[in-house]
Amino acid sequence: QSALTQPASVSGSPGQSITISCTGISSDVGGSNSVSWYQQPPGKAPKLLIFDVNTRASWVSYRFSGSKSGNTASLTISGLQAEDEADYYCSSYTGSSTWVFGGGTKVTVL
């Protein structure tokens, strides 16, 4: 049950696009389309952002998109805005009735 690997931090200027990677192994990220992403603003609870690799939750802007290639999933934020500053976590079902999270990525808008 090793954590998925995410960069600790990613930054960008308003209007730019950034991408957060999430690397696992063949039995979790690579094994199914069960990757989800969560946004956690400072001091608040996590909130579902994207599920099933690339499906946005109902409240989520089109500026957020997800993808996957092999054992690596990615979250892209286009048209970066100040309100996007938060911690972002990926998660995957492991296929053995357990789940695993990434270490989290802090997004900073410069």
Added chain:
Amino acid sequence: QVHLVESGGGVVQPGTSLRLSCAASGFTFSSYGFHWVRQAPGKGLEWVAVIWFPGGNKYYADSVKGRFTVSRDNSKNTLYLQMNNLRAEDTAVFFCARKDTLFLDPWGQGTLVTVSS
């Protein structure tokens, strides 16, 4: 409106026990599975446990297996996490979340557990 509210956190000594609760409202509680996820101070999210629907099968992270037990009371729309033999490294905010196919949504606001002598 779907709502999850955790309670039961507090300061406890190492080796003792604590039971967390997660009260649900706004949906049919008995039709869903639920997760517990924790977050140590300044750290990332760690998946802790899941209780599936409808069979109620339970699964745990290796770090808590044998010490923590997840359960539910459908008559009270409440999820529980019984934590025994607590260690300093269990200090964290504990979140409950509804299991929706293979993702977690929504989440509660969390309850803080501090294990310290």
